[in-house]
Amino acid sequence: MSNTLQHLAIIMxxxxxxxxxxxxxxxxxxxxxxxxxxxxxxxxAEDPEIETLTLYAFSTENxxxxxxxxxxxxxxxxxxxxxxxxxxxxHGIRFETIGDLSPFSDKLRRTxxxxxxxxxxxxxxxxxxxxxxxxxxxxxxxxxxxxxAGEEISEAxxxxxxxxxxxxxxxxxxxxxxxxxxxxxxxxLSYTELAFTDTYWPDFSVEExxxxxxxxxxxxxxxxxx
Ligand code: IPE
Ligand code: IPE
Ligand code: MG
Numbered sequence: 258m259s260n261t262l263q264h265l266a267i268i269m270x271x272x273x274x275x276x277x278x279x280x281x282x283x284x285x286x287x288x289x290x291x292x293x294x295x296x297x298x299x300x301x302a303e304d305p306e307i308e309t310l311t312l313y314a315f316s317t318e319n320x321x322x323x324x325x326x327x328x329x330x331x332x333x334x335x336x337x338x339x340x341x342x343x344x345x346x347x348h349g350i351r352f353e354t355i356g357d358l359s360p361f362s363d364k365l366r367r368t369x370x371x372x373x374x375x376x377x378x379x380x381x382x383x384x385x386x387x388x389x390x391x392x393x394x395x396x397x398x399x400x401x402x403x404x405x406a407g408e409e410i411s412e413a414x415x416x417x418x419x420x421x422x423x424x425x426x427x428x429x430x431x432x433x434x435x436x437x438x439x440x441x442x443x444x445x446l447s448y449t450e451l452a453f454t455d456t457y458w459p460d461f462s463v464e465e466x467x468x469x470x471x472x473x474x475x476x477x478x479x480x481x482x483x
Contacts, residue, residue, distance in 0.1 A: 259474040259475065260427065260450075260473060260474050260475075260476060260478055261306060261427070262304075262306055262307055262427050262428055262470060262473060262474070263306065263307065263308045263309065263424060263427055264307075264308065264309040264310075264311065264424050264425065264426045264427050264428075265301060265307055265309070265310050265311070265426065265427065265428050265429075265430070265470075266310075266311040266312075266313075266426040266428070266429045266430075266441070266442055266445075266446070266449070267297070267310070267311070267312050267313065267429070267430045267431070267432075268313045268429070268430070268431040268432070268435075268438075268439065268441055269290060269293070269294070269312055269313060269314070269432060269458040269461075270431060270432050270433040270435055270457075270458055271286075271432050271433025271434070271435075271456070271457030271458045271459070272286035272287045272289070272290040272457070272458055272459060273286050274286070274433065274457055275289065275290075275457035275458070275459045275460065276289070283326060284326065284329045284333075286457075286459060287329065287330060287333055288333065289459035290458045290459050291333065291337050292459070293458055293459055293460075293461050294312065294337070295341075295344070296462070296463055297310070297461070297463070297466060298310060298312075298348075298350065298382070298384050299344075299348055300463045300466060300467075301382050301384075302348040302349060302350050302381045302382040303348075303381075307382060308382065308383065308424075309382070309383045309385060309424065310382060310383070310384050310385070311355070311385040311387060311421075311426065311442065312384065312385070312386055312387065313387045313390065313439075313441050314334065314386045314387055314388055314390075315330060315334070315356070315387070315388050315389055315390070316387075316389075316390060316391055316439060316440055316441070317356075317357075317389055317390065317391030317394050317440065318391065318439070318440065320360075320389075331361070331362065331365060334365065334388070335364065335365045335368055338352070338368050338369060338372050339368055339372075341372070342372055342375055342376075345372070345375070345376045345379065345384075346375070346376065346379070348381060348382070349379045349380055349381030349382065350376060350379050350381060350382050350383070350384050351376045351377060351378075351379040351380070351382070351383045351384070352372045352373055352375075352376045352383075352384055352386075353373060353383055353384070353385045353386075353421070354369055354373070354385065354386050354387070354388050354420075355385055355386075355387050355388070355390050355395065355419075355420035355421050356387050356388040356389045356390030356391075356394075356395070356420065357389050357390075357394060357398070358388060358389065360389060361388070361389065369388075385421060387441065387442075390420075390441070391440045392438075392440050392441060392442055392443035392444060393440060393443070395419055395420050395444070396415070396419070396443070396444055398418075398420070399415050399416075399418040399419045399420075400415060400418075402418040403415060403418050406418070415444070416444070419444060419445070421445075425445045425446070425447065425448065425449065426442060426445050426446055426449045427449060427450065427473070428449065428450050428451075428452060428469075428470070428473045429441075429442075429446055429449045429450070429451050429452065430452045430453075430454065430466075430469055431451075431452075431453050431454075432454055432456050432457060432458045432461050433455070433456070433457050433458060434453070434454075434455040435453075436453050448478070448480055450473050450476055450478065452469045452472070452473065454469065
């Protein structure tokens with residue numbers, strides 16, 4: 258019996274170092290990283306087993322970066338989403354977001370909303386971008402919603418009011434050699450299998466993804482049992 262991979266989560270890391278090693282500006286690394294997002298998303302859409310792909314694109318802590326880099330990331334995001342609409346439709350990809358979108362510009366929020374609406378009936382894959390996302394922030398906001406709804410505090414109610422009603426992640430991959438979670442999906446990763454690779458995100462290939470998935474399939478998941 259091999260494991261089923263329904264929900265894959267990825268911390269896309271190493272864009273800056275990829276660029277630095279090439280004597281390029283960090284922004285060039287982010288630009289190259291967008292190509293990897295496309296490759297990986299299309300691979301997941303083709304895989305009949307994978308239903309959800311959650312990508313960490315901007316954390317609640319990433320606002321600490323220089324203003325110029327933050328502005329560039331916002332610009333890149335808006336451009337990527339707009340250009341991607343056609344591919345989402347072509348590949349049957351539903352677009353979703355998690356995270357608190359309120360600090361983003363009206364223009365970006367409009368693009369995100371329009372893309373969510375345009376792709377809502379697509380069924381091959383749900384691509385969730387984590388934007389201004391922090392797991393602690395998500396859990397706090399969920400608890401607030403539970404209280405506002407007058408519900409009992411329980412694992413079920415907190416889980417239900419998270420930004421995403423999707424399943425727990427089966428596999429988490431982090432690129433670039435860092436081995437930490439950086440405030441990503443803490444609630445949804447409780448029993449997730451973890452995989453780390455030294456490859457920088459712009460160099461991450463579909464072949465490497467396939468090999469990580471093969472390794473995941475052969476693992477023994479126990480969920481506290483024996
Ligand atoms: C990940 O790459 C992308 C974002 C956090 C937006 P980094 O920008 O963190 O790249 P490194 O870690 O500096 O190499
Ligand atoms: C995590 O990467 C956030 C994203 C990939 C969007 P960081 O590069 O920001 O994380 P730290 O600072 O190395 O932990
Ligand atoms: Mg990083």
